Structure formats: C-alpha cells, structure tokens
C-alpha cells in the first residue's frame with residue numbers, strides 16, 4: 652500500500668496529473684502507437700504478402716507429372732511458387748489456403764508432400780508424411796477418401812506424382828504407349844479396384 656502511495660505521489664509530483672488521468676493518457680498513447688504501427692508494414696513483408704496474395708488469386712497452373720522431390724519445392728517457402736499438396740498421388744494447388752499450409756500454418760507440414768497416410772490416420776507424426784497407404788484399415792481408407800473428396804471439391808488438381816526414376820523421355824513414351832494409358836492412370840485404376848470405389 653505504501654509503495655502504491657509513493658508511486659501516485661511521484662506521478663503527481665512529476666506530471667501534475669492524478670493517477671487515473673496519468674494511466675488514461677498512458678493507455679491512449681499505447682493504443683495510438685499500436686494503430687500507427689498497424690498502418691505501416693516493413694517493405695520486405697509488404698512485398699512478400701503482396702506476392703503471395705497474387706499467387707493465391709491467379710488461376711493455378713497445370714504441372715503435369717511431378718516427382719516427390721520436385722513437389723517439395725512447393726511447400727510455401729518460396730513466395731513466387733504456388734503451394735501444392737498431394738493426396739493419393741494427385742497434386743492440388745492449395746495456395747488459397749496459405750493460412751493452413753503456408754509457413755507457420757497449422758498444417759504446414761503437409762505442404763509440398765503427399766500426406767495421404769497422415770490424413771488417413773489423422774496424424775501429425777513425420778513418419779506418416781508419405782503417400783504410402785499400405786496396411787491401412789478400411790475405416791482409415793474411408794477417412795482418406797473423405798479428404799480426397801474435400802480436396803477435389805475445394806482445390807484445383809494441377810498434376811500427379813510420378814516415381815523419381817521416371818525420366819521425362821520414359822514419361823513421354825508412356826503417354827504414347829498403346830491405349831494412351833499413363834502409369835498414373837494404371838496406378839489410379841489399381842487403387843480404385845483395391846478400394847472398390849470409382850473416383851471421378
């Protein structure tokens with residue numbers, strides 16, 4: 652109590668204000684400071700925010716066949732690249748949900764990857780950050796299917812994952828192969844057979 656009296660007395664001696672008036676002025680100064688700060692953005696931050704907004708708003712570009720390694724570059728760390736994420740080998744442009752998948756976002760760990768296993772298991776464990784869905788139960792595959800439907804509805808599909816050793820020439824050869832059936836299509840129909848569930 653004595654300390655409080657000393658403080659109020661000192662405030663009064665130095666400023667001529669009552670403690671209530673002094674703290675009101677202090678609060679107003681703090682609010683003014685915060686408002687003025689909010690009106691300015693550091694030049695670097697501004698450029699980055701503007702760039703990522705532009706990317707989120709533009710029509711997603713089709714990427715075609717992409718390897719897992721290539722996909723990693725689209726994890727949001729480069730503001731000039733779209734944010735991509737894959738489910739069951741299908742790549743979606745998730746740039747419009749940067750708040751979820753961008754750096755610092757709650758689901759940033761999924762960006763630039765096929766996160767099928769993690770989504771099926773509702774897991775944030777890094778060992779589940781893979782497109783390998785072997786050994787999942789019926790109900791886990793159903794959870795994954797629901798995620799896939801959500802992504803198909805919300806985002807634009809921009810490509811598909813291909814294995815690392817599929818060179819561009821062999822990709823081209825595959826495209827021109829009899830019946831024009833790509834490896835991905837084969838994989839997908841195999842996948843659908845396993846699930847007994849025709850997608851698209």
Ligand code: HEM
Nearest residue numbers: 745748751757758761769770771772773774775801802805
């Ligand atoms: C405490 C548990 C959790 C809470 C409270 C929570 C909450 C939320 C909320 C509020 C959203 C936004 C929904 C929207 O606006 O569309 C969301 C989105 C999402 N959640 Fe969770 N979540 C949880 C756990 C998980 C887990 C375990 C996973 C997967 C491992 C997950 C994956 C996702 C994904 C991928 C999205 C974004 C979907 C999109 O792109 O629209 N969440 N979550």
